[in-house]
Amino acid sequence: xxxxxxxxxxxxxxxxxxxxxxxxxxxxxxxxxxxxxxxxxxxxxxxxxxxxxxxxxxxxxxxxxxxxxxxxxxxxxxxxxxxxxxxxxxxxxxxxxxxxxxxxxxxxxxxxxxxxxxxxxxxxxxxxxxxxxxxxxxxxxxxxxxxxxxxxxxxxxxxxxxxxxxxxxxxxxxxxxxxxxxxxxxxxxxxxxxxxxxxxxxxxxxxxxxxxxxxxxxxxxxxxxxxxxxxxxxxxxxxxxxxxxxxxxxxxxxxxxxxxxxxxxxxxxxxxxxxxxxxxxxxxxxxxxxxxxxxxxxxxxxxxxxxxxxxxxxxxxxxxxxxxxxxxxxxxxxxxxxxxxxxxxxxxxxxxxxxxxxxxxxxxxxxxxxxxxxxxxxxxxxxxxxxxxxxxxxxxxxxxxxxxxxxxxxxxxxxxxxxxxxxxxxxxxx
Amino acid sequence: xxxxxxxxxxxxxxxxxxxxxxxxxxxxxxxxxxxxxxxxxxxxxxxxxxxxxxxxxxxxxxxxxxxxxxxxxxxxxxxxxxxxxxxxxxxxxxxxxxxxxxxxxxxxxxxxxxxxxxxxxxxxxxxxxxxxxxxxxxxxxxxxxxxxxxxxxxxxxxxxxxxxxxxxxxxxxxxxxxxxxxxxxxxxxxxxxxxxxxxxxxxxxxxxxxxxxxxxxxxxxxxxxxxxxxxxxxxxxxxxxxxxxxxxxxxxxxxxxxxxxxxx
Numbered sequence: 001x002x003x004x005x006x007x008x009x010x011x012x013x014x015x016x017x018x019x020x021x022x023x024x025x026x027x028x029x030x031x032x033x034x035x036x037x038x039x040x041x042x043x044x045x046x047x048x049x050x051x052x053x054x055x056x057x058x059x060x061x062x063x064x065x066x067x068x069x070x071x072x073x074x075x076x077x078x079x080x081x082x083x084x085x086x087x088x089x090x091x092x093x094x095x096x097x098x099x100x101x102x103x104x105x106x107x108x109x110x111x112x113x114x115x116x117x118x119x120x121x122x123x124x125x126x127x128x129x130x131x132x133x134x135x136x137x138x139x140x141x142x143x144x145x146x147x148x149x150x151x152x153x154x155x156x157x158x159x160x161x162x163x164x165x166x167x168x169x170x171x172x173x174x175x176x177x178x179x180x181x182x183x184x185x186x187x188x189x190x191x192x193x194x195x196x197x198x199x200x201x202x203x204x205x206x207x208x209x210x211x212x213x214x215x216x217x218x219x220x221x222x223x224x225x226x227x228x229x230x231x232x233x234x235x236x237x238x239x240x241x242x243x244x245x246x247x248x249x250x251x252x253x254x255x256x257x258x259x260x261x262x263x264x265x266x267x268x269x270x271x272x273x274x275x276x277x278x279x280x281x282x283x284x285x286x287x288x289x290x291x292x293x294x295x296x297x298x299x300x301x302x303x304x305x306x307x308x309x310x311x312x313x314x315x316x317x318x319x320x321x322x323x324x325x326x327x328x329x330x331x332x333x334x335x336x337x338x339x340x341x342x343x344x345x346x347x348x349x350x351x352x353x354x355x356x357x358x359x360x361x362x363x364x365x366x367x368x369x370x371x372x373x374x375x376x377x378x379x380x381x382x383x384x385x386x387x388x389x390x391x392x393x394x395x396x397x398x399x400x401x402x403x404x405x406x407x408x409x410x411x412x413x414x415x416x417x418x419x420x421x422x423x424x425x426x427x428x429x430x
Numbered sequence: 431x432x433x434x435x436x437x438x439x440x441x442x443x444x445x446x447x448x449x450x451x452x453x454x455x456x457x458x459x460x461x462x463x464x465x466x467x468x469x470x471x472x473x474x475x476x477x478x479x480x481x482x483x484x485x486x487x488x489x490x491x492x493x494x495x496x497x498x499x500x501x502x503x504x505x506x507x508x509x510x511x512x513x514x515x516x517x518x519x520x521x522x523x524x525x526x527x528x529x530x531x532x533x534x535x536x537x538x539x540x541x542x543x544x545x546x547x548x549x550x551x552x553x554x555x556x557x558x559x560x561x562x563x564x565x566x567x568x569x570x571x572x573x574x575x576x577x578x579x580x581x582x583x584x585x586x587x588x589x590x591x592x593x594x595x596x597x598x599x600x601x602x603x604x605x606x607x608x609x610x611x612x613x614x615x616x617x618x619x620x621x622x623x624x625x626x627x628x629x630x631x632x633x634x635x636x637x638x639x640x641x642x643x644x645x646x647x648x649x650x651x652x653x654x655x656x657x658x659x660x661x662x663x664x665x666x667x668x669x670x671x672x673x674x675x676x677x678x679x680x681x682x683x684x685x686x687x688x689x690x691x692x693x694x
Contacts, residue, residue, distance in 0.1 A: 255504070318635075400630045416493060419461075
């Protein structure tokens, strides 16, 4: 009874804490400007099913794709076991689903195989991350906390799976001893081999079984609350993020509606210029981004496929699309804390541009869309870079000198080079 | 090289009470850059050869605004776009073929939102359809037979608009040895010129993007690298020069290869 009460309190606290954090993240994302992503729901669902659920874009590189698939399937399917653990915990039952007989045995059998696959994959991931010289794990933005974060996630998954398998091993041994409460249930293709490592006395076995059971559930609840602090949120946000992703061709950059009215009025004097002040052209800070850009930032799991494909990054420039997303999230979190503290945002004389993302970074982009193409969850770093450029040009007139020269050629001659408009068709006579 | 045929402007055609079936949007590089002018002329030769009723805007053409937009100058972009749309609509233009993937992308994707709805294709798509219709056929014993050819996907044709097959089709009919670059199609590596980089010096780094791409091309041991964009053309040629490979590896546009293979 005491353990049921303890379980209830822990479970309740974990859910409350997670809800509070989830609401804070939702609030932060909705600080972004509105955009309409309600069109074409069929195509959106198809994209979500293919890209998030089906992991289509992961399969550009087969080895990490297969390993990640194991972890993903393990996560999704072993969560059925979580449901049983929660019911057992709340009602003091033991393996409540075991009345399903053979179906239950099949389930436990598959959980064990998956748990083993997850365990193996996580070990390989740890090695790839910390030992192998893989370009995307060696970026200058992937040091300190982001590096630790990734290792914490992998180690936690290894510990959870180990606890799960030892729990089963102890349970199986108790079942064979015919110990009270441990009725015959489940099939244990992996954990049967762990029995040799366990003691033979029933009381020690019960202690181990109970410890692993508690470790597993507390670990999962702790992990749930670790998500909002870490890069690991993609396991939830990948789904909305792919649903709301851009459906237009990658080459289509949105036209700024705020500019269209003014340009129409300039070209045709009979058209009145738009009424009302436009707050700002382009992106200076996270408030100027759309909520989809901010959702992108929270969805990013810092895998670095974007950066490894970025022509600027791989030739040694400062720009890294992954850093663009990490900076956006870091600044958004900072703005969020500012709001939590002051009730509303108080100017902290900081901004996304300059304090987080430098001019050198934004001007190194070739707008080639390689980062967008590579992202397994349809994040778009390019939109953020373009927004920052628009701010630099339209609000500050701060551009590299040669870019300004190109603008003035375009204005005066209708071509980016210094040739006279009248000479445009000279080639037809040459 | 003097054109042996007349290249009509839309204004000229209109004066005679005619309208072109397709407008050839030459682009700034195609108009002013000496190397790109040769591509422009080859596109005209192809159009002329198959008897398509086409015209250019001539001095009435102006930059689509692509470099301004990618550099963040939305005002300048929309000024250019709306002016061009007015000119095109004034001549009741319906169908456009462009020589440059950047022009193609801008007119196709960004003009509709500003009221300019045109049926626009890139010249490699035109060449593909002419091959499919049997109107273009490589001559016997053309110079690319047996050559090793690779293709560089321009970002604004490939990833941006998912045109991967049309340029390859133009190469497949050549009876040449085709070899793909390691980074091709949706994984293609940029030449380094997009996003207005063409008009500025690159930021400091280990090497220039076009050198990275050129090294990849050299590693295929191809005799010819096909391009489909005047900016890629410039970047890859500069790369070949820097690597002293300009005599070993020719950089040619799909239109040039097609015109040569058809002996136009």
